Amino acid sequence: MSSQPHETSATTFAIVLAGGASSRLGGTDKTRMEVAGATTLERVLRSAHVDERIVVGPAGDGGPDLARIHGARFVLEDPPRSGPLAALARGVAEISGDLSDGPGGGATVLVLGGDMPLLRAETLTALTSTSASEQKVAALAGSDGHVQYLCAAWPLARLRAALDALEQSDGGWANLSLRRLYDQLGADELLTRRAAGAEDSDIDTPEALGAARDAAGPRIALAQIEVSEDVEVTRRTVRAAVAEAAAAGAQLVLLPEATLTPFGTDLHAIADAHHDSFEQLIQELATTHRLVVVAGSFTPADGGRVHNTVIARGPDDENRPADEDGPADENGPADEPLAADAAGAIGEPGAVRAEYRKIHLFDAYGSRESETVAPGEELVVIDLGGARLGIATCYDVRFPEQFSALARRGAQAILLPLAWADGPGKSEQLRLLLQARALDSTTVVLAADQAPPAQYTGKAARGIGQSAVIGPLGQIRQELGREPGLLVVDLDLEEVRDARAALPVLEHGVPLPRD
Numbered sequence: 246m247s248s249q250p251h252e253t254s255a256t257t258f259a260i261v262l263a264g265g266a267s268s269r270l271g272g273t274d275k276t277r278m279e280v281a282g283a284t285t286l287e288r289v290l291r292s293a294h295v296d297e298r299i300v301v302g303p304a305g306d307g308g309p310d311l312a313r314i315h316g317a318r319f320v321l322e323d324p325p326r327s328g329p330l331a332a333l334a335r336g337v338a339e340i341s342g343d344l345s346d347g348p349g350g351g352a353t354v355l356v357l358g359g360d361m362p363l364l365r366a367e368t369l370t371a372l373t374s375t376s377a378s379e380q381k382v383a384a385l386a387g388s389d390g391h392v393q394y395l396c397a398a399w400p401l402a403r404l405r406a407a408l409d410a411l412e413q414s415d416g417g418w419a420n421l422s423l424r425r426l427y428d429q430l431g432a433d434e435l436l437t438r439r440a441a442g443a444e445d446s447d448i449d450t451p452e453a454l455g456a457a458r459d460a461a462g463p464r465i466a467l468a469q470i471e472v473s474e475d476v477e478v479t480r481r482t483v484r485a486a487v488a489e490a491a492a493a494g495a496q497l498v499l500l501p502e503a504t505l506t507p508f509g510t511d512l513h514a515i516a517d518a519h520h521d522s523f524e525q526l527i528q529e530l531a532t533t534h535r536l537v538v539v540a541g542s543f544t545p546a547d548g549g550r551v552h553n554t555v556i557a558r559g560p561d562d563e564n565r566p567a568d569e570d571g572p573a574d575e576n577g578p579a580d581e582p583l584a585a586d587a588a589g590a591i592g593e594p595g596a597v598r599a600e601y602r603k604i605h606l607f608d609a610y611g612s613r614e615s616e617t618v619a620p621g622e623e624l625v626v627i628d629l630g631g632a633r634l635g636i637a638t639c640y641d642v643r644f645p646e647q648f649s650a651l652a653r654r655g656a657q658a659i660l661l662p663l664a665w666a667d668g669p670g671k672s673e674q675l676r677l678l679l680q681a682r683a684l685d686s687t688t689v690v691l692a693a694d695q696a697p698p699a700q701y702t703g704k705a706a707r708g709i710g711q712s713a714v715i716g717p718l719g720q721i722r723q724e725l726g727r728e729p730g731l732l733v734v735d736l737d738l739e740e741v742r743d744a745r746a747a748l749p750v751l752e753h754g755v756p757l758p759r760d
Contacts, residue, residue, distance in 0.1 A: 256352050257373055259293040260336030261286070261317075262329055262395060263359030264302025267449055275448040276359035277305065281461035281630060281735070283494060285362040285448055288735070290315040291494060292364045293355055295373065299339050301332040302359065314492075327419040329395075330426060334408050334418050340401065353377045354404055358395030360448040362457050363737055367722050368444060372398040375436060382430060386437040387445045394423040396445065403434075441716070442740025462657065462736025463630030466490035466498040467693040469712040469730050472507045472664075476519050479504065480526060483540070486731070491534035493733050496630055501695040501708065502541035502553070502603075502639045502662040509705025512617050516543040516551045524556055532560045537597045537629060541638065541662045544600075546619035552602040553618045555636050555662055557627055559597035601625040603638040604647065610666060612706070614640070626654050632736050635659040635688070639706075642678045642692075645685040652686035652751055657741045659686065663694035666706035675711055680719040687744045687751065689736060690715040696729040717744035 263276040263286050270278070276286040283291075290298055290311060297316065304312070304319040311317055322335040333356060340354065353376050355369060368385065375383040376398035384397035407429040411421060427435070443460035446453065468486035473479045483500060490498035505523050506515045520542055531538045537559045543551040602621025607614040624647070626635045635651030637659055642648075651659055659682070665675055675694075683690040692715070695708025710727035714734045723732045745751065 257295040257297075257355070257377075258340050258352065258401075259290075259295045259298045259355040259357055259369075260333060260340070261289055261293070261298065261300045261357045261359045262302065262332050262336075263300050264305075265360065269450045270448070270454065274305070275454075276302065277307070278360070278362075278448055278454060280362040280454075280457050281463065282496060283362075283464075285457075286359040287311060287315075287494075288362045289357055289359055289364055290317055292366045292735075293357060293369055294366050295355060295369075299336045300359065301336045324419070327417070328421055329423050330408075330411065330418040330421040333423070333426070334412075337401075337404060337408060341405075351377075352401040354399045354401050356395060356397050356399060356404075358393075358447055361393075361396060361444075361446065362448065363443045363446050363461060363735065363739075364396065365441075365444050365722075365735070365737070366733075368438065368440075369396075369398075372396070372438060375438070376400060379436060381434050381436050382427075383436045383438065385440050385445055387440050390437075392427065392435070392437060393440070393445050393447075394427060395447070441720075442737035442743060444737060456739075459631075460737055460739035462632035462738045463496040464494050464733065464735050465658075465660075465691055466493060466495035467691055467712045467714070467732040467734075468498055468500050469694055469696050469708075469710060469725050469728075469732075470501065470504070471696040471698055471729055472501065472504055472707070474507060474510055476506060476515065476523075479506070480523075483526065484530065487530045487534055487536075487538055489731055490733070491536055493731065495536055495733060497537040497539065497634075499660050499662060499691060499693040500538070500540035501693050502555070502664040503543070503695070503706075504540045504662075505542040507695070507705065507707055508664060509703055509707070512543050512551045513545065513549055516545050520544055524558075527556055528558045528561060531558045535560055537627075539636070539660055539662070541664070543618075544602075548619070550617055550619045552621060553606075553614070553638060554621075555601040555603075555638055555660075557597055557599040557601075557636065559629075597627050597629060599625050599627050599636070601636040601638070603641065605640045605644050607640040607666070607706070609640070610668065611704075612666065624650055624654065626651060626656050630736075632657050632738060637661050639663045639665065642675075642682055645682060648682045648686040648688065648690075649751065649754065652688050656686070656688055657738055658689040658691055658736055661690060661692040663692055663708065663712075664706045665694050665709045665711070667697065667709050672709055672711060675709070676713070676721070676724075679713055679715045680721065683715040683717055684719040684748070685750065687717045687741065687748055689717055689734075689741065691734070697727055717741050718748065 372383040385393040633655040635656030713724040714722040
């Protein structure tokens, strides 16, 4: 869906400095510490969306897999352990070898630390874009304004010049600090971008490691797919989307509303004939790929109607290998009791088994969803990887009280499958509503819409694309167009905590009189 072939004529590189052992961490290689199910080095590699990745440091046991999955190349500085500047120079030399057929004057280099587990792909993309367009150094800065030297994008020519100016008379850059590199820059050569949440965290101490683990939520994929009227075609599409999400390291994949069958079909007949097998497919994929799958379906209801049902399934506990069983993390208290079918132990995807029935039905813009769909009544949240996730569906997004109620039940993010109806102004409305609901609830809103069929001219809602990740203060973090695709986000729970401290709307809300 969204995978791209590896570029051989790379113009954007990442040099990742890895292999640093910390005495305060017992001499352990801090780039191989695990945070939220992946090593810090892997988390950095998968956030750097560039043409080529060079890791300066030992490959270790997992190096071949990292190289294969992320297109990374491992090299060693010479002599070893000669300091970060020498390691960076080794990476630049490797780039120079790749560009032997040209000067590479337009190339951009991301200089990254392999022990920064909460870097965001959109932030690194923004730094790279800024550096390339302005031909200056663009670096991440913490909330205190401190420049993070190992999260910056450099024009390759400027990086080479700064290294050349520091090379020692007997050759090499041994024992020189990165600060010396930045001292080469003029006052107008450095641009900064303020970090959000815990994205500027690095792992130097046990306390820093603990804080990073506390901030790191699950990796979630939003699969924007085209839903066919042919159930078997859609099943193949779902299989491919879940496999791609699993390959991207996702712990949960969100599929659109009405993934079972699109609106405009005989919902009741298809729910009767195919929901059970669709649910079995979702369970099978969850178990096979070891992640949670959340998808829109339809289940039979009284009076010839159906429920617009979102099903969430984690791996089947009965099929889990024995060595994967372990104690569940403790779950802090919620403001209200959970729906009975949604409770699950944090960090235990096998415990996730929930169903949410859409509460607000789309009787608007000439549509009458209530004629074929019966409303649900219960709010639902699920727990995964240290995070609590609320579930809502499409038209629910127009009702802020539902999102605030989910947040008061502890939700830090809200999963929102969509089959958004097209029409004048509807794209602008969707974007505005997603941002508003994130602000109302200070949650991360994760919206996965259907990709509209190219030749579709019918009146039933078949999506407009525009799947998006919205930050808890309404920032559009990532967004797709109308074509099928995949968005992947690592939840930063510190960002949600910061947003709620800055904008305590959940505390300030008071009951209002009703007419």
